[in-house]
Amino acid sequence: MLDTGDKRILLELKDHVATLTLMRPEKLNALDMDMVLALERAAALIEAERDIRVAILTGTGDKSFCAGGDIEAWASHSALDFGRAWIRYGHRAFDALARLRQPLIAVLNGHVLGGGLELAAVADLRIAEEHIKVGAPETGLGIIPGWSGTQRVARRFGAQLTRRMALFGEIFSASEALALGIVDEVAAKGQGMASAQEYVDLVVARGPVALELTKALINAAEGEETERPLEAIAGALAASTEDLKEGVAAFRAKRKPNFKNE
Numbered sequence: 001m002l003d004t005g006d007k008r009i010l011l012e013l014k015d016h017v018a019t020l021t022l023m024r025p026e027k028l029n030a031l032d033m034d035m036v037l038a039l040e041r042a043a044a045l046i047e048a049e050r051d052i053r054v055a056i057l058t059g060t061g062d063k064s065f066c067a068g069g070d071i072e073a074w075a076s077h078s079a080l081d082f083g084r085a086w087i088r089y090g091h092r093a094f095d096a097l098a099r100l101r102q103p104l105i106a107v108l109n110g111h112v113l114g115g116g117l118e119l120a121a122v123a124d125l126r127i128a129e130e131h132i133k134v135g136a137p138e139t140g141l142g143i144i145p146g147w148s149g150t151q152r153v154a155r156r157f158g159a160q161l162t163r164r165m166a167l168f169g170e171i172f173s174a175s176e177a178l179a180l181g182i183v184d185e186v187a188a189k190g191q192g193m194a195s196a197q198e199y200v201d202l203v204v205a206r207g208p209v210a211l212e213l214t215k216a217l218i219n220a221a222e223g224e225e226t227e228r229p230l231e232a233i234a235g236a237l238a239a240s241t242e243d244l245k246e247g248v249a250a251f252r253a254k255r256k257p258n259f260k261n262e
Contacts (some may be wrong), residue, residue: 068115
């Protein structure tokens with residue numbers, strides 16, 4: 001178990017798998033600022049673990065995967081701090097999870113509403129238990145979906161579905177969410193983690209470097225992130241060349257390099 005800085009964000013590592021669990025069932029796993037910051041730290045910890053091949057994101061209990069942002073937490077911010085802190089740090093945390101080098105599976109064990117939908121959208125695959133509901137009710141509270149609910153959610157599920165949830169307040173069942181492409185599989189209540197394990201086995205059987213590169217390319221194609229994947233892949237290619245070895249050797253010997261374009 002790794003320390004994320006908040007005991008309500010649990011990070012466990014076992015057999016090439018990182019499991020990240022929201023541990024605030026009494027508040028339906030709603031996020032306050034400390035939890036948001038801990039999610040960003042957790043993403044960094046997962047990235048740093050060389051042996052971790054796949055990650056799972058889920059919540060505690062069966063009522064809510066994540067109820068989004070804790071209303072008491074965000075409502076206490078001034079208008080400026082809402083944008084400077086609440087929205088900004090939420091984006092940083094969710095971006096870090098979406099851009100993990102490892103595939104990320106979300107097990108939606110309870111309702112997925114508001115910021116919870118935005119959190120689910122960071123995953124590469126979503127498994128919904130049959131009793132859950134999915135929606136984006138923020139505008140009903142007079143606020144916008146602020147953690148990429150109009151951006152990443154629209155990219156991953158389509159702009160029209162995002163309109164239906166965010167503008168018209170439609171709430172979808174697990175089976176409806178499956179048919180609409182919001183989730184990838186529906187499992188029986190309490191069986192989401194077991195279903196996730198089947199996908200974990202598929203990931204672990206594949207080449208980890210190929211998976212990492214492929215995920216980066218898909219993210220770039222989707223507009224999730226472009227600069228870092230391109231430079232990382234190009235940098236890795238350049239670092240594998242004999243010319244790099246020659247360049248470093250010449251630098252150390254204080255001589256002119258003799259590059260051979262190989």
